[in-house]
Amino acid sequence: MADPNDPCIACRIVREDHRPPGGVLWRAGGLAVHALDGPTPLPGWLVITSEAHVRAWYDLPAEAAAALGGVAARAMQAQRQSLGAEHVYAFAIGDVLHHFHLHLVPRYADTPARLRGRGAFESRPEDALPAWRVVAALETLRRELGRTPQNGS
Numbered sequence: 721m722a723d724p725n726d727p728c729i730a731c732r733i734v735r736e737d738h739r740p741p742g743g744v745l746w747r748a749g750g751l752a753v754h755a756l757d758g759p760t761p762l763p764g765w766l767v768i769t770s771e772a773h774v775r776a777w778y779d780l781p782a783e784a785a786a787a788l789g790g791v792a793a794r795a796m797q798a799q800r801q802s803l804g805a806e807h808v809y810a811f812a813i814g815d816v817l818h819h820f821h822l823h824l825v826p827r828y829a830d831t832p833a834r835l836r837g838r839g840a841f842e843s844r845p846e847d848a849l850p851a852w853r854v855v856a857a858l859e860t861l862r863r864e865l866g867r868t869p870q871n872g873s
C-alpha cells in the first residue's frame with residue numbers, strides 16, 4: 721500500500737489533484753468536504769479535510785478551527801435529512817494520514833451491529849458498496865450542500 725503521506729493524499733484531494741468518489745462536494749472556511757477515499761460499507765461516509773497541510777485539529781489555522789463546528793453540523797444534517805441517516809459519528813484519529821481530517825460516518829437503521837461506531841473502520845471487502853450506490857449518495861449530498869455538479873464525474 722502506498723504511503724498516504726508521501727506525497728500527502730489529503731493535500732492532493734483538496735487541490736483536486738486526486739479525486740475520491742464524487743470529488744470535493746463542498747468547501748467552506750478553509751475546509752473541504754469529500755467522501756472516504758476508498759471502498760465504503762456505508763453510503764454517504766464523508767470526510768472533512770483542512771485545505772492547509774497541518775498535522776491535526778490542534779494545528780488548524782484559526783479560520784478553519786472556527787468554521788469546523790458549523791461545517792460538521794451542516795454535513796451531518798445533510799446526511800440525516802437527505803440520506804436518512806439516524807445518527808452520525810465523528811472520528812478524528814490521524815494515526816495513518818498526518819493531515820487533519822474528520823470522518824463523519826453515518827449510521828442507518830439497517831446498519832449491522834458490527835459496522836456501527838468504530839466498527840465502520842473494520843469492514844470486510846465484501847461489505848463494500850457498488851460504485852453507483854456510493855456516487856448516488858454523494859450526488860444527493862452535493863445537491864443538499866448547495867454545490868453544482870462538477871464535470872467529468
Ligand SMILES: [Zn+2]
Nearest residue numbers: 728731773819
Ligand atoms: Zn497534506
